[in-house]
Amino acid sequence: EAGVAQSPRYKIIEKRQSVAFWCNPISGHATLYWYQQILGQGPKLLIQFQNNGVVDDSQLPKDRFSAERLKGVDSTLKIQPAKLEDSAVYLCASSGQRGGVNEQFFGPGTRLTVL
Amino acid sequence: AQSVTQLGSHVSVSEGALVLLRCNYSSSVPPYLFWYVQYPNQGLQLLLKYTSAATLVKGINGFEAEFKKSETSFHLTKPSAHMSDAAEYFCAVSGAGGGNKLTFGTGTQLKVEL
Numbered sequence: 001e002a003g004v005a006q007s008p009r010y011k012i013i014e015k016r017q018s019v020a021f022w023c024n025p026i027s028g029h030a031t032l033y034w035y036q037q038i039l040g041q042g043p044k045l046l047i048q049f050q051n052n053g054v055v056d057d058s059q060l061p062k063d064r065f066s067a068e069r070l071k072g073v074d075s076t077l078k079i080q081p082a083k084l085e086d087s088a089v090y091l092c093a094s095s096g097q098r099g100g101v102n103e104q105f106f107g108p109g110t111r112l113t114v115l
Numbered sequence: 116a117q118s119v120t121q122l123g124s125h126v127s128v129s130e131g132a133l134v135l136l137r138c139n140y141s142s143s144v145p146p147y148l149f150w151y152v153q154y155p156n157q158g159l160q161l162l163l164k165y166t167s168a169a170t171l172v173k174g175i176n177g178f179e180a181e182f183k184k185s186e187t188s189f190h191l192t193k194p195s196a197h198m199s200d201a202a203e204y205f206c207a208v209s210g211a212g213g214g215n216k217l218t219f220g221t222g223t224q225l226k227v228e229l
Contacts, residue, residue, distance in 0.1 A: 004158070031215065040124075042205050042219030043159070056216060091158060095215060102215060106151075106158030 002026065004107035006092050012113045018080035021110045025073070025094030031055075032069055033104060034077050035091040043091055049075065079112075087114045117142045117208045121220035129228050134178075134193040136223045138206030141187065148189040149207040149217065150180055159205065165189060176200070201227045 005024040013019050025032050030051050035043035046065065048056040051072040060067070064083070069075040079086055089111050093104040122137040140146055147166050151159040163174025170182040180191045189206060206220040 040221070042207075042221050043217075044219070045216055048216065093158075103161050103164070104215070104217060106160070108156070108158045111156075 004092055004094055004105055006090075006107040006110055008110055009108065010111045010113075012115065013082055014115050015084055016081040018078065019082055019112065020076050020078045021090050021092075021112075023075045023077070023092030023107060025075070025092070026096070026105055029094035029096045029105075030072070031095045032075050033093040033095075034067055034075070035093065037089040037091055037109070039088070046077070046090075082112075082114045084114050087112055117144075117146065117210060117218050119148075119206045119208050119218065119220040121206050121223050123223055124221065125224045125226065127226040127228060128196045130198055131195050134191070134196045134200065134225065136191040136204050136206075136225065138180075138189045138191065138220060139187050140189060140206075140208045142208055142210065144210045147209045148180075148182060149209070150174065150178070150189075150191050151205045151207060151219075152176075153203045153205065153222075155202075162191070162204075196225075196227045198227050198229075201225055 007022050032049045034046045037043040046060045047067045049069040052069045067077045089109040091109045092107045095102045095104045118141045120139045149164045150162040153159050162178050163172045165172050165182045173179045178193045203222045203224050205222045207217040209217050
């Protein structure tokens, strides 16, 4: 079974530029998550989708971050404009059950450096 | 609100020695608890999870963890460390309700020395 795919793996941009990350979850997984992992910290949930609807985006900086999951499969996370403090690894995860306890499967992440 | 605290950002053990990584949780509802491992430049991999069944949970790679409600702890152990265990380990908590939002600790970097 293919895992969670993310691209690009690395991205370097200058502040005030825009950037987009792409995630392809495990086939059939209805729930998709985007996490931000700043160096030395644990991952922090940015947004959670159930199919193509947003379940939780309470920690997403909506003035500069946006995310979509058209057709309930792939997802993109965008930052516009980027700030220095956005330098982090952006992890995508997916899971396959409604409610209950299920395992989140993580992709390899995209390492963003903002100069 | 739920949170986890991982004591010790860096732990160093000798190969063959006991590994003990500490995690304490705070939750207003019965928690589900998880340990994830992250190798350099990779995503997180689930080691084990507690879901209110047996309090002693066995995971992959010889790791296990014990849920102790009286101590609000979920420490991760392995009897004998191997060089390949060197990685960063994250404890995480989610509520027993729907949503499955994970709240992670700050992580513990495990170093294994010869």
